[in-house]
Amino acid sequence: MGVAQGITVKGIVKDNDGNKLPQANILVTPDSIQIITDASGRFNFKSSSGKKTVTISYTGYETFTSAFSLRKDTVIRIVMRQKTDELKEIVISSNRFLQSDQLQTTRMSSVTLGEKEVNAIPVLGGEADLIKVIQLLPGTSKGVEGSTDLFVRGGAADQNLVLLDGAPVYNTGHLLGFLSVFNPDILESVEYMSGAFPADYGGRLSSILDVRTKSDLPDKTRIQGNIGLLASRLRIEQPLIKNKLTVWAAGRRTYIDQVVKLVHQRLPYYFYDLNINVSYRPTTRDEIVFSAYTGEDILDFNGLTGRRQNNDVTSNFDIGNSTQSLRWKKNLKNNWNSSLTLVRSVFRYTIFNSFEDNKLLAKSNIEDIGGKWVLSTDSLQGLSFKGGVEALHHRVSPNIISTTGEIAQLLESTSTTMQTCLETSAFAQVDDNLSARWRVSAGLRVSSGIVSQKTYINPEPRLAVRFSVNERTTLKASYSRMAQYLHRISSAAVSFPTDIWYPVTRNVKPQTANQFSVALQHTIPKSTIFISLEGYYKHLDELVGYREGTNLFLNADFESQLIQGNGRAYGTEVLVKKEMGRLTGWISYTLSWSQRQFAELNHGEWFYARYDRRHNGAVVLNYQIGKRVSISAVWEFISGSRFTPVIGQYVVPSPSLGGFNLVPVYAPVNSVKLSDTHRLDLGIKYRPRMHSHFQGEWFVGVYNAYNRAAPIGIFVEPNGDGSYRYEQPGLFGLLPFISYGFKF
C-alpha cells in the first residue's frame, strides 16, 4: 500500500552504561536515509510504511542492525555494545567528537574538540588553552609566539568569528594574548571550521570557532577546579530541579600578583574570567539555556611613587569582554526543530594615565546586540534542511581620546565618530543523498551590512559534495563565498588587543572571500585512525590596510588613511589522527602560500603576507600508561614568518641643524623570512586517587623543553665595541609548569 512518507520514527542511542552516543551514524534501507544522532544521542526521521532495516554504527562499538516492519509513528531505543576486543585494554577516547564520524557526511575542513582533548595537551604555563590546541591543527598558522591570534588559510587575525554560545567574542586573549579567555572547564564542544562553511555561518572570511559551554543536566552537585602556576579556576554545578533545571558558575583568576606580595614584590596585573550558565528543560521538547561571560585584564600602576616625593603617577589599563546569550531550542511537530538565540556582546578597553595636571584617557568600545533563528529538519522526504535569519547590530566607538594639561598640547582630545552597522542575513541549506555514493550539501546565505547612507548586499553561495569511494574512503569538494562587515586595523609589525575594530562605511567596503577546497578522507577502523588530505585556494577582496606612515596609536582620524586591496592563499593540508586506544593524538602538516596586493603599497606589486609561513607541522601525542598515569608531548615545527627589517640607513642633518639624524631604510614589505621555529612540550599526568567521589590529578611538565627561541623579529643590537649585529630574539624559553586538578 503506497503511503506518502508520513510516518515518524524517533529514537535515542545509548551504550550499555547509559551514556548517550552523539554523532552515531544511522542508515535506513531501502529508503537510503542517512542521518546522525544529535548531541543528546537522539534522532528522528520520516519514512513510508513497510519493511525497514536500520543500521547504527559508532566507533568502538559493535554495529547494530535490526529489521522491523514500520506501520505507524514509532519510538526506538537502542543500546550499543562496546567491541569486546577493546575491553581488554583501557579504551581512551579523549574526544567524544570523532573525526571519523564526518567521513560519510559532506563535512570537511572542520574539527570538533571536547573538554578532555583540550585539557590533555600541555601548553604555555601548563594552563589548558583552546586556542593553543587549535593552532596545532592543519591550515592554522599562529602569529607572535604565545599570542592567541589565528591566521587561517592565509587570512588575517580579524577574519575568524569566535562565538561563545552564539555571542561574538572580540578579544580572545589574556596577558596580551598569551592565554585565551576560554576557561577549559566550561567547554562542552568546540567546532572549528576553516572551509566548506555551512550556510548558517557567516560574518568572517577565514574561520568559525563555535564554542559551546556545558548545558547538560547532572543529577547531583559537581565541583571541579585546578590550581596552576599562572591561574586557578573553580566550577560549581548545582541541579535545582531534577532533570529540569541546573545552574553552574565558573571562575578563573591569575593570582601571581598576590603570590609575589608574599615575597615582597609588586606585580600590578591580574586577569579573571567568570562564566555562568542556567539550563532549563520545561518540557521534553524545549531546552532554554542562558549563559553569560565576563572577563578582564587589569594593569594598575595606581599610586606608584614618581621621581620625586609626594608625586604620584597613575597608569591604568583594562581590557575586557562580556557576553550574554539566551537560547531556546524546541522540537516542533513533524520532526522540525527550532533554535532561537539572542545575544549581546561588549568589548572595551580603557587606558588612563595621569601625572600631576596631565591626564590622558583613551577608550574604545564595541557593543553588539542581535539574534539568530534556525529552523531545521532531517526528515524532509529524505532531505535535511536548515534555514533561518540572523541580525546583529554593531555600535562601535573606535577611539575616544581625552587629554588635559600639558599633554593636550601634543595630543588633542578627539574622538572617532561612533559608527553603527546592522548586519543581517537569511540563509537556507539542503543536504541530500543523490545516490548511494553521492551526497550534496547546497546552500545560500544572503548577507547585508547597513550603515548610514549605504547598504551592502552580498550573496554567499555554499556548496559541498561527497563521493563515497567505499565505506572507508570518501572524496569531497566544496565552495564557499564569505563576506565580512567589521574589520580590525592592526599594525603591520604586530597586532595588539587594543587594535581598532571598524565597521564598513560609505568609503570602507566589506571584505569578501571565495574559497575552493578538495579533500580525500580515509579511516582505518581497526586502528581508529582518520586520515585527511586536503587542498584549497582562496581569493580575498577588499582587504583593509592603511597607507604607509599612518600612526594608528591614539589616532582618532584614520579612516582617510585606510586602503583596500586583494589577497590570495593556497595550500595543502594533511591530518592523521588516532582517536582511540592507549595512544591518541594527531600529526598535522600544512604547505601554504599567502600573498597580498594593495595599489598604494610596494608599488602595487604582490607581496607575501606577514604570516605567510610555508611549512607548518605538529605532532601531538597522548599515551595512557596505566589507569593513573598518562604522558603527553607536543612537537611543533613552523616556518618563520615574514618580516620587514632595517637593512640600511642614511644620515641627514637634524631639522634644527644641530646634529645629524640616522634615518632607517627598510627592506621591501615582508621580504625577509625569520628563522624556522620548532618546540617540544612535555607533560605527565598522575592521578593519585581514584575514588568514586573525589578525583585529583597532578599535571607536571615543561614548555619548550630545549629552550629554542621562536623569533619575533629581526633587530639591530650593539656588540659593545662600536659594531652592531642582527639578531632574532624570542619571548619564551624553557618554562616548567605544575598544576593540580580536582573533581568531585
Place this chain on the structure above:
Amino acid sequence: MNSRASLACYPLSVMDLNFKNMRRIRNAAELIMMLLTIACTPDPLPVKNIPVLKSEMVVASQVLTDQSVIVMLTKSIGALDAGKDSDLQNLISRIIVEDAIVTITYGEKTDTLRYLGEGLYGSIDLPIAPGQSYALRASSPSNGEVSSNTKAQEAVPFKTVEASLYKEQSDSLAQIEYSLTDPPGKNFYMINIQRFSITQDLSSLINPRIYTHLVTDENFDGQVFEEKFNVLFQRYHLNDTVVVSLTNISEDYYQYMKVRVDNRFSVTSFATEPFNYPTNVTGGYGFFNLQKPDFRVFVLK
C-alpha cells in the same frame, strides 16, 4: 598535664600553628617564584640572508643667505655600519661624497657648485627667489646620479620670540612664545627647539633630542599668528642654552616631518611600523630644500 600547663600550651600551639601555616604559604610562594625564574629567556637566533642595501647618494641642503646655498652629499650605509653610539666624526668621514659634480638649474641658468670639503658643495652666487623652481643634479663616478626639484620658500622670520623656564609642580619645562607674519597662500612652518651645552658630547649630536612643532596656516592665512607652547618630555634648568628656529617649509617636507614626529610614539623597535620615509630625491635619499630658518639663541631665565 595539669590545667595550668594546658592553658599555657594552648595559645602557644595556636601561634605556632599560624606561624607554620604562614611559613608554608611563604615557602610555596617562593617555590612558585623559583619555578618561574627557572624559565630561561632563550638565546636569540643568528640572522642570515638579509638583503644588502645598495648604496645611494643622500642629499641635504641649506640656504645661507639670499645668494648662497650649501648642498651636502653623503651615501647610505648598511644597518650594521653605524648606530646611535657611533663616533660622529668617523661616521661622517666614511660617508661623505667628494667626487661629485653638482649643479643647480633655475630658469635658463645652471650653476655648478664648488666642493668645499666634508661632502659640502656650495655656491655664493645663486639668487634664491621665493616661488622659483630649482633643479638639482649630482653625478658621482663612484656613487651614481641623483636629481631633485624644489621651489624656494619665502623666508618667514619670527616677528617676536621668547623662551623662558616654565615651572610645574615637579617639572620645569621650556616655554616658547612667538609670533610671525604669514604671507598669503598656503604655508607650512617648522619650529625646532634644541638645547646645547659647552660640555656636550659629540656623540649626542647623533639623533639629538629636538622638539619639533609643526604648524599650518589654514586658520590664519595672511595674518599675524601668535602662539605659546611648552616643550614637553625634557626637563630644562635655569641658564640652559636653547636654540629656537622657525622655518617656512615646503608641503613635501612638512609631510615628511609629520611622519617623523608621529612615529616618535613608537615604544619599542618591536612594535615600530616599518616605513621608508618619503624623499624628493630621484635615485637617492634625503631632501633638497631651499628654505631659510630664523635662528634665535636663549639662555633660560
